[in-house]
Amino acid sequence: MNILAMILAGGEGRELGVLTAHRAEAAVPFGGKYRLIDFTLSNCVNSGIYDVAVLTQYQPRSLNDHIGIGKPWDLDRARGGVRLLQPFQRARGQGGTWQEGTADAVRFNLDYITERNPEHVLILAGDHIYKMDYNALLHLHVETNADVTIGVRSVSPFEAHRFGMVMLDSDGSVTQFEEKPKRTRSTTASMGIYAFKRSFLEQWLTGEGLTQHDFGRDVLPSLLKKARVFGFNYQGYWADVGTIQAYFEANMALLSETPALDLYDPDWVIHTRSEERPAVYVGADARVDGNLLCDGCRIDGTVTRSVIGPGVYVAPGAIVRDAILMKDSHVGEGAIVDHVITDKRVVIGAGARVGDGEDNTPNQLSPNRLNTGITVIGKRAQIPAGLSIGRNVEINMNVPASVFPKEGVKSGETIMG
Amino acid sequence: MANTLAIILAGGAGTRLSVLSEERSKPAVPFAARYRIIDFTLSNCVNSGIYNIAVLTQYRPRSLNDHIGVGKPWDLDRARGGIRLLQPYQARGREQWYGGTADAVYQNLDDVREQRAEQVLILSGDHIYKMDYRPMLAFHQEKNADLTVGVMNVPLEETDRFGIMTVNEDMRITAFFEKPKKRDKGTLASMGIYVFDAQTLAEQLEAESPKHADLDFGKHVIPGMIETMRVFAYPFEGYWVDVGTIQSYWETNLAFLEPKPPLNLDDPSWVIHTKSSERPPVKVGLQGQLRKSMVANGSNIRGRVEHSVLSPGVYVSEGALVRDSIVMNDVWIGPGAVLDKVIVDKGTVVGAGTRLGFGEDNKPNELEPDKINTGITVVGKGAHIPANITVGRNVVVMPRADEEMFQSFGGNVPSGATVGVRG
Numbered sequence: 043m044n045i046l047a048m049i050l051a052g053g054e055g056r057e058l059g060v061l062t063a064h065r066a067e068a069a070v071p072f073g074g075k076y077r078l079i080d081f082t083l084s085n086c087v088n089s090g091i092y093d094v095a096v097l098t099q100y101q102p103r104s105l106n107d108h109i110g111i112g113k114p115w116d117l118d119r120a121r122g123g124v125r126l127l128q129p130f131q132r133a134r135g136q137g138g139t140w141q142e143g144t145a146d147a148v149r150f151n152l153d154y155i156t157e158r159n160p161e162h163v164l165i166l167a168g169d170h171i172y173k174m175d176y177n178a179l180l181h182l183h184v185e186t187n188a189d190v191t192i193g194v195r196s197v198s199p200f201e202a203h204r205f206g207m208v209m210l211d212s213d214g215s216v217t218q219f220e221e222k223p224k225r226t227r228s229t230t231a232s233m234g235i236y237a238f239k240r241s242f243l244e245q246w247l248t249g250e251g252l253t254q255h256d257f258g259r260d261v262l263p264s265l266l267k268k269a270r271v272f273g274f275n276y277q278g279y280w281a282d283v284g285t286i287q288a289y290f291e292a293n294m295a296l297l298s299e300t301p302a303l304d305l306y307d308p309d310w311v312i313h314t315r316s317e318e319r320p321a322v323y324v325g326a327d328a329r330v331d332g333n334l335l336c337d338g339c340r341i342d343g344t345v346t347r348s349v350i351g352p353g354v355y356v357a358p359g360a361i362v363r364d365a366i367l368m369k370d371s372h373v374g375e376g377a378i379v380d381h382v383i384t385d386k387r388v389v390i391g392a393g394a395r396v397g398d399g400e401d402n403t404p405n406q407l408s409p410n411r412l413n414t415g416i417t418v419i420g421k422r423a424q425i426p427a428g429l430s431i432g433r434n435v436e437i438n439m440n441v442p443a444s445v446f447p448k449e450g451v452k453s454g455e456t457i458m459g
Numbered sequence: 460m461a462n463t464l465a466i467i468l469a470g471g472a473g474t475r476l477s478v479l480s481e482e483r484s485k486p487a488v489p490f491a492a493r494y495r496i497i498d499f500t501l502s503n504c505v506n507s508g509i510y511n512i513a514v515l516t517q518y519r520p521r522s523l524n525d526h527i528g529v530g531k532p533w534d535l536d537r538a539r540g541g542i543r544l545l546q547p548y549q550a551r552g553r554e555q556w557y558g559g560t561a562d563a564v565y566q567n568l569d570d571v572r573e574q575r576a577e578q579v580l581i582l583s584g585d586h587i588y589k590m591d592y593r594p595m596l597a598f599h600q601e602k603n604a605d606l607t608v609g610v611m612n613v614p615l616e617e618t619d620r621f622g623i624m625t626v627n628e629d630m631r632i633t634a635f636f637e638k639p640k641k642r643d644k645g646t647l648a649s650m651g652i653y654v655f656d657a658q659t660l661a662e663q664l665e666a667e668s669p670k671h672a673d674l675d676f677g678k679h680v681i682p683g684m685i686e687t688m689r690v691f692a693y694p695f696e697g698y699w700v701d702v703g704t705i706q707s708y709w710e711t712n713l714a715f716l717e718p719k720p721p722l723n724l725d726d727p728s729w730v731i732h733t734k735s736s737e738r739p740p741v742k743v744g745l746q747g748q749l750r751k752s753m754v755a756n757g758s759n760i761r762g763r764v765e766h767s768v769l770s771p772g773v774y775v776s777e778g779a780l781v782r783d784s785i786v787m788n789d790v791w792i793g794p795g796a797v798l799d800k801v802i803v804d805k806g807t808v809v810g811a812g813t814r815l816g817f818g819e820d821n822k823p824n825e826l827e828p829d830k831i832n833t834g835i836t837v838v839g840k841g842a843h844i845p846a847n848i849t850v851g852r853n854v855v856v857m858p859r860a861d862e863e864m865f866q867s868f869g870g871n872v873p874s875g876a877t878v879g880v881r882g
Contacts, residue, residue, distance in 0.1 A: 074740040075756075114737070305739035306759070313737060318532075320724035320731075321492035321769075322741050323716075326751040334740040337493070337756045338725060349740075353725075
């Protein structure tokens, strides 16, 4: 079976705030040494799919750097391999417009599909955390002679408004598809994974669906009556980490004794571009328990229940708990970091207290986005020594120490820089 | 810089490293959790801008071959130059292994010609150090030397392990003594690093080769050149160590746990490149404790680890204690097991409740009393150590020793014993 996987990795991930200020959601670091897209890429190669296109749009540089020629996934190949497909402008004769939405992005790249000449096209999202063998879905797709097969999973009714919700017939065919419904009887959600018969995909996107832009909103609801659409029920761990709270929880879930997502399975390795760093170093007076620690980090203080990226330094006397510290962040002597996410190369000055106090005031600029007590610090920001920073605070990237108010930052504030 | 070819001598058996070099050559012995010994020399080459390297192998090369592969981690997978692993070979009228260091180079002179090298940098794959070779190559040019030897001062009591030389004020070598018994020749020691003009190298080796089957740089080539040719000493100041014994291997690894390690492994301007195995982060369980230790990715720490070096994929179960030890890749340490001053090679299983490095008896190893006598117990690759036994100090467990081989000891392997000797 000849399959082309197309990974939609252009999404902005606006809900992730400063973490996606300079990178696409698919490129956001996860679990210390991974990026979100590693899971989908690894699923592809672990499923034997070595022909992968990654469609980029929003802030792609970090993603480009990460994927490169695809070496960590063995996707640097003479035939197939990984291709990064950038958005481009339509020819002047066709209006000169840019792509608008997921289906439009695939339509823009139909010539690539023609060139690769697959029988089926597997459309995937680049920002979900899961381990899935796509072969089972593809087998069902072929067996049922479906035009489209949608990966689906059960969700609780109160989550239904976040997903495309489907109804399945007894034979597994999809009878209804509603994108992010306010209320629904369905508890089966689309995972944003679609196997298309290639001929059908081409025909639809250039014919009846010519003006449709988005798979979930436009394409799938409208083709139900006109095509054979089946659902493939997936039952394993799957997480959409599109919000700060979900991102935080999914990271923390890795710290449990037997996590639902097993990163240590030699039969399903999550491949990533590894940093070239020495081993983790833990000092004589350090305390570490319940953590993920990445090569190149150096812990001289106390770290509990945290995910520590490569090259992070925690100085003597510093306390880090329930935190996610990305690559090369630096926590100064005696600093206290509690319920905090730092992007790369953040410097927290000696004695600073980040995530300080009991005040849980939601972020004033984005109360819906930042309200669970997590403070988020953008890339390369510098927190002055001794400063107190409350909860639900957001600090933009590159903010220098000089712009912080001397009296500290109260819960719910935002430092723009 | 003239067209330089580096030749790394990596064929050594490292016999004093006991079971650690039983199934691999010394340059392939793991070091500092993530590295192999040869990584230091290889990284020195590429960090010095030398991208044309031949590695001469002989003793047990498979592990080294796997590690180096096409040279990707060092950016040595190149269309021009790059890295070549050169094995001993058969030729018409001659069937022999490399007889000595210079013989190994002699037998590969065709590679020197093929690479059109103008100068040849000869290195050892056995040493832990960071050195920029460019100043030495420049020194060689400046002095218009035929041969330049990298040298450093060593403690007087160790001079019998090295080639020792005397120099004049211009650093020209005036006399050379290979491993002198008497300690009256000074402390200037050869590091086994030589720069030759390619032409001179070929001429010297071709002239000397018929005279000595065991042609060696220290024993034959250098002494033969001093009188008639321009042979200079290039002084190196910095950390340099030959981890030739179990004791020095153990000490050198653990020295990296000190607040001021002998070498900075995390220097972005001088990265020590290695072949990384693809592993998830280190996971420290809620009951896990780590103190003054180095632990590589993929390890899972549910017990206590103190003053130890752990390679990728080590599993320390609940209630286990690892102290003053070096544990290599994918070793599984069962619940409640205790490791005290132990070196455990890859893939070994330590049964639950078993104590390695047990008791106060410091009796040297019976079979290797001169190598294993400082209290360190060494476990070879892939051994299976049964649950709930004790294993004393200076014990050697042979690679792949299975549980049956422990039975004759009745649950108590005394200090100085060797487990799993075949035949």
